[in-house]
Amino acid sequence: MTERRAGAPPPAEAEHPDLSCPQPAVVFGLLFDAHAAALHRYLARRVGATAADDLVSETFLVALQRRHSYDPARAAVRSWLYGIATNLLRGHLRTEVRGYQATARAAGAVRPHEDGHDGRVAARVDAETATRGLAGALAGLAPGDRDVLLLTSWAGLDSTEVAEALDIPVGTVRSRLHRVRRGLRAHAPNPSEEDTR
Secondary structure, three states: OOOOOOOOOOOHHHHOOOOOOOOHHHHHHHHHHHHHHHHHHHHHHHHOHHHHHHHHHHHHHHHHHOHHHOOOOOOOHHHHHHHHHHHHHHHHHHHHHHHHHHHHHHHHOOOOOOOOOHHHHHHHHHHHHHHHHHHHHHHHOOHHHHHHHHHHHOOOOOHHHHHHHHOOOHHHHHHHHHHHHHHHHOOOOOHHHHHOO
C-alpha cells in the first residue's frame, strides 16, 4: 500500500468505493490508506495509541465483513467507518471514563509551588482546576453526547457526518452538541474571576 501525503485528499475510489467488487482487498487497501491515519488519531485521543491500533484494525475487519450492507446513499464511506469505530469504541467506554476520572483526580492533587514564584503557582493551580473540571465533565457525559462532541471536535466530522456515523438525525447532533458545549462552558475558567486576583 502506498502512503498518502498528509493533508492530501483521498483518491476518488476511497470516497466512493465499489465494495461489491470481486477484489475487496484492493478497495479496502485504498480505504485504509485514505482513512486509517485520521481514524487512529481520533481513537488514540479517546483510548490511547495501543487500544487505537486494535480498534482501527477491528474497524476495517468489520467493514470488510459488512461490505455488502454498505449503502452509499445512506452515508459517506468516511462516516460509515467512523460509525463502525464508534460502535466498537463503546466496548472500551469503561476504560475511557476511568481515564477521564483519573485525570480529574490527578489534576486535583495540587502540588506545592515548585520555584517559589507566586504567578506560576497560581497559573498551575488554575490549569489543574480547569483540567479536573473538564475531565470530570467529559466522564459525566452520556455516551451519545460524548460521541457527538468528540467526533466533532477530535475527528473533525461535521454535523451531517456525525449523524451518518451514529445513525441519528442531524438535528439531534446539533442539539446535543449545543447542549454539551453549553454545559462544558461552565467548567471553563471565567476571565472576570482571573481579573479579580
